[in-house]
Amino acid sequence: MLASLRRTVQTAVEKLGARSYVVSTGSMKFNGGAAEPESDRDEPVSEINPDVPRILITGSLGQLGTGLAKVLRGKYGKQQIIMSDIMKAPRHILESGPYLYADILDFKNLQEIIVNERVDWLIHFSALLSAVGEVNIPLAMRVNIEGLHNVLELSKQYQLKLFVPSTIGAFGPDSPRNPTPDLTIQRPRTIYGVSKVHAELMGEYYNHRFGVDFRSLRFPGIISADTNPGGGTTDYAVQIFHDALTTGKHECYLKPDCRLPMMYIDDCLRALSEYMESPQELLRYRTYNVHAMSFSPEELVEEVRKHVPHLEVTYKPDGRQNIAEAWPQVFDDSGARRDWNWEHRYNLSHLCEIMFNYLKPKYGVK
Ligand SMILES: NC(=O)c1ccc[n+]([C@@H]2O[C@H](COP(=O)([O-])OP(=O)(O)OC[C@H]3O[C@@H](n4cnc5c(N)ncnc54)[C@H](O)[C@@H]3O)[C@@H](O)[C@H]2O)c1
Numbered sequence: 001m002l003a004s005l006r007r008t009v010q011t012a013v014e015k016l017g018a019r020s021y022v023v024s025t026g027s028m029k030f031n032g033g034a035a036e037p038e039s040d041r042d043e044p045v046s047e048i049n050p051d052v053p054r055i056l057i058t059g060s061l062g063q064l065g066t067g068l069a070k071v072l073r074g075k076y077g078k079q080q081i082i083m084s085d086i087m088k089a090p091r092h093i094l095e096s097g098p099y100l101y102a103d104i105l106d107f108k109n110l111q112e113i114i115v116n117e118r119v120d121w122l123i124h125f126s127a128l129l130s131a132v133g134e135v136n137i138p139l140a141m142r143v144n145i146e147g148l149h150n151v152l153e154l155s156k157q158y159q160l161k162l163f164v165p166s167t168i169g170a171f172g173p174d175s176p177r178n179p180t181p182d183l184t185i186q187r188p189r190t191i192y193g194v195s196k197v198h199a200e201l202m203g204e205y206y207n208h209r210f211g212v213d214f215r216s217l218r219f220p221g222i223i224s225a226d227t228n229p230g231g232g233t234t235d236y237a238v239q240i241f242h243d244a245l246t247t248g249k250h251e252c253y254l255k256p257d258c259r260l261p262m263m264y265i266d267d268c269l270r271a272l273s274e275y276m277e278s279p280q281e282l283l284r285y286r287t288y289n290v291h292a293m294s295f296s297p298e299e300l301v302e303e304v305r306k307h308v309p310h311l312e313v314t315y316k317p318d319g320r321q322n323i324a325e326a327w328p329q330v331f332d333d334s335g336a337r338r339d340w341n342w343e344h345r346y347n348l349s350h351l352c353e354i355m356f357n358y359l360k361p362k363y364g365v366k
């Protein structure tokens with residue numbers, strides 16, 4: 001395993017913290033040891049609005065969860081959205097609304113949260129991503145597969161609406177790559193991809209067998225400025241912005257022409273929220289592709305250099321190249337556009353503009 005992948009994995013492991021993955025049997029709720037502000041701990045129940053969904057987000061301290069909580073709290077109200085994870089939440093999260101410790105492998109604790117907090121929707125973000133999953137396959141199997149079994153059973157028992165994200169990684173070398181349709185052969189070669197195909201099929205099965213309102217979107221690589229990716233194959237497309245503004249040098253672990261579907265986080269979170277609100281009768285599938293843009297590292301570099309002309313880029317492909325070259329290059333998302341009016345808003349140039357507008361002040365760059 002090459003050094004840069006090791007660094008990614010190390011960061012992800014540090015992020016997950018020392019007590020991760022000990023399957024606890026107790027049902028005690030706590031926020032990972034951090035002091036919980038009194039004002040948030042004893043919110044009167046009356047602040048919860050019974051007319052709008054109460055939503056639990058698992059794995060919510062990752063790249064997608066924090067932003068989603070913000071979007072949904074803006075829409076449904078602060079107390080309606082319960083963030084959860086196995087990590088200690090930073091102060092600004094604790095101050096932003098309800099936050100609970102929830103290990104996706106601890107079924108009883110999840111039951112207690114759902115009952116006590118009157119949860120209606122479950123958004124299941126806990127996972128090990130593609131690159132990290134390959135270096136800890138037993139853990140990826142537990143979190144991504146056992147965790148999925150838990151949320152499916154909970155959704156059946158408590159009639160929850162359930163969202164489980166899927167990914168471009170749910171396809172493999174035998175799938176058509178340009179474009180990749182909603183329905184086609186799926187033979188992924190990573191444990192991450194296998195676990196996602198399993199999730200898609202199990203969710204669809206729970207839907208037709210038990211009526212669980214299971215929904216899934218296959219997201220491209222997600223690019224965000226204020227949250228860091230958790231160890232995926234598409235992470236270079238976030239790192240390059242930070243490198244451009246700090247060292248001015250970026251070493252890319254993919255080949256220059258390795259094209260992948262990508263999406264700005266605002267489009268991703270809006271897709272999720274619009275899809276969850278779409279009436280069931282409009283949905284021909286339970287799992288849809290969503291697409292926004294598609295680029296290779298060399299195309300991204302060209303666009304980034306319009307903002308940072310001195311950026312130096314070298315290419316040193318590692319194991320992530322093998323993963324990426326079996327993935328779709330372009331997604332066909334005509335099903336989502338037809339059935340629930342999906343439309344992306346960000347293309348490559350708009351993405352670069354918004355990333356630099358956000359990151360330049362952070363790094364003190366004019
Ligand atoms: N980020 C992307 O580019 C992308 C693209 C497609 C799909 N997705 C999917 O979206 C979801 C969220 O992705 P992300 O990028 O935010 O991932 P991330 O790696 O940033 O976050 C995952 C979170 O899961 C938590 N977690 C790990 N083990 C857990 C456990 N036992 N119990 C509870 N939580 C646990 C971690 O602490 C982390 O906060 C994942 O299912 C991922 O597959 C992400």
Ligand SMILES: C[C@@H](O)[C@H](N)C(=O)O
Binds near residue numbers: 166
């Ligand atoms: C594509 C997506 O699933 C994630 N960013 C990964 O690379 O693993």
